[in-house]
Amino acid sequence: MKSILFATAAATIAFVGSAQAGLLEDVKAKGFIQCGVNTGLTGFSAPNDKGKWEGFDVDFCRAMSAAVFGDADKVKYTPLTSKERFTALQSGEIDVLSRNTTWTFTRDVNLGLEFIGSNYYDGQGFMVRKDLGVKSARELDGASVCIQTGTTTELNLADYFRTHKMEFNSVVFEKADEIRAAYDAGRCDVYTTDRSGLAAQRSLLKAPEDHLVLPEVVSKEPLGPVVRHGQSEWGDVARWTLYTLIVAEELGITSANVDSMKSSKNPEVLRLLGIEGEMGKQLGVSADWAYNIVKQVGNYSEVYERHVGVNTPLKLERGINALWTQGGLMYAPPFR
Amino acid sequence: MALGSDTQGTAPRPSFWNDPNKRSIIYQGIVVLIFVGLAAYFVNNTADNLEQRGIASGLSFLSAPAGFDVGMSPFLTYDASTATHGTVLIVGILNTLLVAITGIVLATIIGFIFGVLRLSPNWIVSKLCYWYIEILRNIPLLLQLLFWYFAVLGTLPSKRDSISLFDLFFLNIEGMFGPLPVPQDGFWMIGLGLVIAIAAIIVIKNWARKRQDETGQIFPVFWTSLALLIIIPFIAAAIAGFPLEFEHPQKNRFGLRGGMIILPEFAALVLGLSLYTSAFIAEIVRSGILAVSHGQSEAAYALGLRPGLTMRLVVIPQALRVIVPPLTSQYLNLTKNSSLAVAIGGAEIVAIFAGTSLNQAGQAIEIIAITMAFYLTVSLLISLFMNWYNNKIALVER
Ligand SMILES: N[C@@H](CCC(=O)N[C@@H](CS)C(=O)NCC(=O)O)C(=O)O
Numbered sequence: 260m261k262s263i264l265f266a267t268a269a270a271t272i273a274f275v276g277s278a279q280a281g282l283l284e285d286v287k288a289k290g291f292i293q294c295g296v297n298t299g300l301t302g303f304s305a306p307n308d309k310g311k312w313e314g315f316d317v318d319f320c321r322a323m324s325a326a327v328f329g330d331a332d333k334v335k336y337t338p339l340t341s342k343e344r345f346t347a348l349q350s351g352e353i354d355v356l357s358r359n360t361t362w363t364f365t366r367d368v369n370l371g372l373e374f375i376g377s378n379y380y381d382g383q384g385f386m387v388r389k390d391l392g393v394k395s396a397r398e399l400d401g402a403s404v405c406i407q408t409g410t411t412t413e414l415n416l417a418d419y420f421r422t423h424k425m426e427f428n429s430v431v432f433e434k435a436d437e438i439r440a441a442y443d444a445g446r447c448d449v450y451t452t453d454r455s456g457l458a459a460q461r462s463l464l465k466a467p468e469d470h471l472v473l474p475e476v477v478s479k480e481p482l483g484p485v486v487r488h489g490q491s492e493w494g495d496v497a498r499w500t501l502y503t504l505i506v507a508e509e510l511g512i513t514s515a516n517v518d519s520m521k522s523s524k525n526p527e528v529l530r531l532l533g534i535e536g537e538m539g540k541q542l543g544v545s546a547d548w549a550y551n552i553v554k555q556v557g558n559y560s561e562v563y564e565r566h567v568g569v570n571t572p573l574k575l576e577r578g579i580n581a582l583w584t585q586g587g588l589m590y591a592p593p594f595r
Numbered sequence: 596m597a598l599g600s601d602t603q604g605t606a607p608r609p610s611f612w613n614d615p616n617k618r619s620i621i622y623q624g625i626v627v628l629i630f631v632g633l634a635a636y637f638v639n640n641t642a643d644n645l646e647q648r649g650i651a652s653g654l655s656f657l658s659a660p661a662g663f664d665v666g667m668s669p670f671l672t673y674d675a676s677t678a679t680h681g682t683v684l685i686v687g688i689l690n691t692l693l694v695a696i697t698g699i700v701l702a703t704i705i706g707f708i709f710g711v712l713r714l715s716p717n718w719i720v721s722k723l724c725y726w727y728i729e730i731l732r733n734i735p736l737l738l739q740l741l742f743w744y745f746a747v748l749g750t751l752p753s754k755r756d757s758i759s760l761f762d763l764f765f766l767n768i769e770g771m772f773g774p775l776p777v778p779q780d781g782f783w784m785i786g787l788g789l790v791i792a793i794a795a796i797i798v799i800k801n802w803a804r805k806r807q808d809e810t811g812q813i814f815p816v817f818w819t820s821l822a823l824l825i826i827i828p829f830i831a832a833a834i835a836g837f838p839l840e841f842e843h844p845q846k847n848r849f850g851l852r853g854g855m856i857i858l859p860e861f862a863a864l865v866l867g868l869s870l871y872t873s874a875f876i877a878e879i880v881r882s883g884i885l886a887v888s889h890g891q892s893e894a895a896y897a898l899g900l901r902p903g904l905t906m907r908l909v910v911i912p913q914a915l916r917v918i919v920p921p922l923t924s925q926y927l928n929l930t931k932n933s934s935l936a937v938a939i940g941g942a943e944i945v946a947i948f949a950g951t952s953l954n955q956a957g958q959a960i961e962i963i964a965i966t967m968a969f970y971l972t973v974s975l976l977i978s979l980f981m982n983w984y985n986n987k988i989a990l991v992e993r
Contacts, residue, residue: 341954342950342951342953342954345954345957346953346954346959349648349650349957349959365955365957366957368649369650369651369956369957370650370651370957371645371648371649371650371651371957391848391849398848400848401847401848401849401852402848402849403769403849403850408946408947408950408951408954409950409951409954409955413662413663413664413951414662414663414955416663416664417662417663417664417675417676418662421675421676427664428666428852429664429665429666430666430860430940431664431665431666431940431942431946431947431951432940433937433938433946433950437938437939437940440745440749441745441749441940444745444749444750444768445753445754445768446749446768446769446859448849448850487648488648488649488650489647489648489649
């Protein structure tokens with residue numbers, strides 16, 4: 260099926276005419292957003308017991324849908340492995356990719372992609388069985404390491420071991436489930452990926468408490484949504500959807516109080532919610548686009564705590580993902 | 596044209612448009628033009644679109660650093676810090692060929708055994724073979740691979756209590772470890788011994804055939820050959836002072852490292868592919884044998900040939916003519932099916948080149964084209980070889 264995907268990719272690129280109408284108009288005409296998500300990463304994107312997609316990354320698609328259609332549910336999901344995701348986006352099979360994807364130079368510049376920002380600042384970590392007695396990643400010389408193909412993870416891994424003059428054997432899989440099964444069976448000593456991903460995978464192991472995430476963070480992994488290169492209007496909608504989530508938290512707007520916020524005294528709140536100015540029109544969407552995002556999906560903090568925060572099985576602290584006003588990196592340009 | 600009353604070929608020349616030869620040349624020319632035109636249009640349009648979407652194109656990525664590790668590379672040392680996507684391609688090709696060749700050899704041997712036994716007069720043997728064939732043939736290959744990898748090899752003992760054989764071979768979840776032969780100075784002597792042995796075998800074979808033609812006496816060519824193949828290189832090795840040392844796997848904190856290793860991913864792939872294909876080959880062999888008319892074996896028995904010899908000298912050579920053509924397509928299937936390795940962490944061309952390299956370099960079109968060209972070449976080579984073999988064994992009309 261993979262080859263079919265790649266073949267369609269090749270075929271679409273060979274066939275389509277070069278003139279492209281704006282994707283925003285196309286999406287509106289189509290009536291839904293085709294959103295590429297993870298095949299199953301607890302907390303980030305996974306189908307719930309009713310088969311409905313849920314998670315931190317899924318909520319970004321829903322926020323975009325709220326902005327474009329005034330209804331967060333006009334989304335269709337395409338589950339993608341790390342290997343398939345860029346081809347799916349390049350070929351136009353999906354409109355936006357929201358799948359714990361690291362923003363890197365090559366992907367941005369060479370693959371015809373456009374990263375619109377980061378909604379989760381992460382870093383790569385290592386997980387080992389506690390009974391190995393390993394306390395630091397520097398002790399991993401000679402270990403065998405399970406990794407997922409098509410990720411920054413496999414590149415960082417080679418870099419890290421090379422820098423520290425250590426050797427490793429890699430066992431490479433395409434799907435997280437396969438890695439988990441192999442790691443659980445003891446095929447490899449180490450499971451490495453983004454620390455958020457490790458938290459999610461660890462919660463699914465047979466005995467999570469037998470495993471330990473080592474203290475080292477060996478890379479920068481700014482995860483964020485991606486659109487195709489050259490779709491600037493659509494990219495703007497994606498970018499400012501992300502900033503709406505962040506700025507809503509900053510301004511104290513939540514899904515619970517967004518209605519009363521409409522009578523706020525703060526001009527930025529009024530501009531954001533479409534009471535004043537015409538930001539919606541400039542963006543090519545309705546005036547109440549940001550209202551709809553916050554009302555139906557929530558602000559950044561709500562989304563975070565709902566899916567990955569300390570009260571979820573992932574138990575992730577906000578850490579560097581706190582607002583800039585609280586010592587974190589989440590920062591949105593002014594809405595004016 | 597010849598003179599005389601011979602009227603053939605003297606019909607008036609048809610006009611240019613009515614000459615079927617000329618007409619067909621023109622039509623074919625038009626088809627070629629349309630094809631070339633379309634191809635040019637697609638290539639051009641693709642290049643345009645790629646450029647417009649800011650996607651890199653061209654083949655320069657082959658010399659760009661790959662930066663990732665590939666799990667298995669038995670033929671060349673792969674170093675993630677220096678390897679390029681070109682290296683990944685080569686490793687992928689070599690690994691695929693290794694899987695295909697081992698798989699084909701194993702599948703053929705197992706398939707022949709089961710195909711012949713399936714016809715055994717012994718009811719139990721024949722029923723067992725029947726079930727073997729039916730079960731393996733009717734379960735999807737992907738499922739079988741997952742079964743071998745996760746359900747069978749995944750339950751091997753952990754690295755702390757690996758099974759050991761004479762303290763030379765070790766088996767645990769990370770694979771099977773054994774001593775790696777490392778050739779020393781003078782190793783060429785053994786190679787020379789091998790060449791001499793093979794030459795001797797050819798001479799003996801010809802001599803034996805001639806003698807049998809003349810005197811009717813049979814010479815045990817097979818056993819003599821086997822003996823020569825072992826004894827001559829052994830003598831050569833002894834003269835050179837046994838120029839071979841063994842590197843044994845060493846224990847480290849995490850498990851065994853070094854020496855020779857068969858990875859479970861590779862083992863599961865070869866096992867799954869060859870067992871699955873062997874079931875089809877068994878059926879082909881069975882039908883091939885059944886296609887040889889019963890009168891042939893009866894005639895052989897009447898001449899006093901024992902059943903084993905009848906099979907080897909009379910039935911199999913005739914059956915082969917029926918067996919070889921469908922066998923070719925099984926070999927092609929096995930080679931192409933090796934791409935299912937992606938599901939169990941294998942490291943053949945589809946997994947590492949059309950998978951990882953494609954993702955990291957992002958050049959789907961070039962990479963898929965190269966991969967397809969590779970499969971096409973291998974398939975054509977297999978077909979060519981099998982056609983040659985088929986012609987060789989074909990009935991010689993006298
Ligand atoms: N952020 C990295 C890694 C992303 C990634 O694929 N992570 C894995 C491990 S957490 C994953 O999401 N696997 C889930 C799956 O494929 O089902 C990247 O963009 O390359």
